[in-house]
Amino acid sequence: MGSGKTGRFFSYAFLTLSIVPILVGYTWLVIATVSTRTRGLLPINAEGGIGGLTLGNWSFVFESAIWSAMLNSLLIAVAMVIGVGIASTSGGYALSRFKFPGRKGFLTGTLVLHAFKAEMLLIAIFFVLRWLGEIPLIGPYIGFNSVGGVALVMVALELPLGIWLMKGFFDNISWDMERAAMIDGAGRFRVWWQIMLPQVRPGIAALALFTFIAGWNAYLVPFTFTIGTKVANMPVYLNQLISDTAPVNWNQVAAVGLFQMIPLIIFFIFTQELLLNIYAGGSKGT
């Protein structure tokens, strides 16, 4: 960008202009949730004048279905963060540090798999989940139409990204640090846990965040592999409001949408600092 004051003015002007559509969208969303109808950004009452504010759109918070959907969303997201976190930090470390037969193939394989869209795999995954569901005892928790099953599929879909991301972070850590720790008396596991993991904390934080959001907003997989409201998560619940037969109350849909965003917004407010530091503070020091 240009230098001095003019340059800065144009940067700000450009940035401001480019977020206007987004701001307008969110403003409408908020206004719509407390209105019966809207024209433009204005709430409209039955007579067509300005007014008609209502909390009726938010009545869903008194239904148990929304809370069960929220819980399911949370379960999926948390299970994903844990599953993806463990598999990526250990797998990424192994791929970064160890030589073993099939390492290269595995790396390219995961990359290629990542290129496949989840849609292409839906039918195959369905059969896998049905089969998993028949396992005695744990089957009902990880098979078709279960929160666990959905989480499992989502973890699998997220792993290529996670493993590659963590491998990249581990690649940037000097071997010497690890060697020093081994000479200091640490075994492999201790080196990984006490020395290496603390160095890749920013990577873990980024991955956890991406994964949580992916899990929270998951739609296609839960929609495909769950039936009915008991195992629906938030996006699926939202979709159920848009029925084919009855007229859709868009203001209520907006309210549920906003409701779904609230945890994420809170999450972002608290992690903003961290997010900004993720790429700035990566491998300072030695």
Added chain:
Amino acid sequence: MRVELENLSKAWDGVVGADRITLDIADGEFVAFLGPSGCGKTTTLLMVAGIYKPSGGTIKFDGHVVNEVAPKDRGIGMVFQSYALYPHMTVFGNISYPLRIQKVNKTEIKERVQKVADMMGIGDLLDRKIVQLSGGQQQRVSLGRALVKEPQLLLFDEPLSNLDARLRLTMRGEIKRLQEEMGITAIYVTHDQVEAMTMADRIAVMSGGVLQAYDVPTDLYEHPKTQFVAGFVGNPPMNFFDVEIVAMDGEFRAKSGSIDLALPRDRAEKAAAAGKDKLIMGVRPEDIYLVDDAEPAAPGRTLTAAIEVVEPLGREDLLGVTVNDVEMRVLVDKTKGAAVGDNVDLVFDMSSVQFFDPETEQSVLWT
């Protein structure tokens, strides 16, 4: 601890890191591995540490083969060029790490860490974060971490390369003093021959993964067994000339084109006995002088040269000169006021001249 390496080798599908290194290190000895970058010093050191698995040969500590012993059970401490400190821990955390793994009790840890830290002059920095330390302080922490577990063998991998020249000088003395006081056997990897010459009891010169020579510093300097050692040890490096040795009237002369120099009888006879038509002759820059009142021209050992380059080194000037078309380096007193373009007479002190076989690059004087 006595260390013996026997035919120690390391190769990674085709790439040779170290090739049949054989040497022994006496208890309490300070040995330097010296050689240019990529010659296999680190590879050899990491095999001694147990980080690299040898592809062949054995490593013995006090007579026991330790090839299969894990690094943590070898009783070693190591200092890295990159310091390799744990940035998420404090200075105390770093130095105490080996002891915490050994589950030494807390009060003893505190005592031992404080003692080592005081010894390293960082006793008041224990609560600092690693990033808050200067390079020199970081290297002291790293040294402290290596010493705190009271190892029987200390390994150094170019520990001073990242420090500025002044600090390097101080640390050199300190490391040497610590090692002597504690009587710990030490292996010190460096590409800096001054470091090796000043610190080590014996120096192992390496090149291309091969051990070129293993000797006390003065012997490496005065009796280099290969041309590589002669060229690598000593700064500025030795001058080499392709010559023939000719015997005339009971006197030996080294000849080639514009060079014609009288040789001391003992060395010339030994060199001539090798029976080679051509030999490589080595003369150190500090054995060539400018002819003046203090340094009179010597018959048969004086050549006329043109000064091409003058590099002031402070007390001395390093001259790049040519005798007709033969280039050589000459180290002279700064007060001589040598200037580019001057034609000067050079007198050669041939008493420590070296001769090498051009094919094998082995010395024909020393075996």
